[in-house]
Amino acid sequence: MNLQESGEMYLETILILSKKSDSVRSLDVAEYMGFSKPSVSRAVGLLKNGGYIVVNELGHLFLTDEGKRVAEKIYERHIMLTEFLVRLGVDEDTASQDACRMEHIISDKTFEAMKKYAKLEK
Numbered sequence: 001m002n003l004q005e006s007g008e009m010y011l012e013t014i015l016i017l018s019k020k021s022d023s024v025r026s027l028d029v030a031e032y033m034g035f036s037k038p039s040v041s042r043a044v045g046l047l048k049n050g051g052y053i054v055v056n057e058l059g060h061l062f063l064t065d066e067g068k069r070v071a072e073k074i075y076e077r078h079i080m081l082t083e084f085l086v087r088l089g090v091d092e093d094t095a096s097q098d099a100c101r102m103e104h105i106i107s108d109k110t111f112e113a114m115k116k117y118a119k120l121e122k
Helices: 005-020 026-033 037-049 065-087 092-102 108-121
Strands: 053-055 061-063
Touching (some): 026 037
Antiparallel strands (some): 053 061
16 A cells, blocks of 8 residues: 555654553544544544554554554654754744655655755754
């Protein structure tokens, strides 16, 4: 299954929420993202069928190894791109919003070059 931006966002959200709590439910994801419960339910079904998450009998969401790999990749991009933009002089809120859009479209090659450059500039 080839994930689209929205799928990546859901996985990233589940990762972020799982860092704060042992149990992540669809309702938690809906509240965090500001989406309706039916929208999240549909996405959860797609992610489950794609092998990115599992849902236990209590309705708690867990990332599979593949889901975690994708989520951590997107989350790393978000953190690094936000920091990079802030260091360029962009305010934190704008940097985070822009990073959220950039993290899904930037190539691996360009991202790795930016990471390398950012480390040199510290």
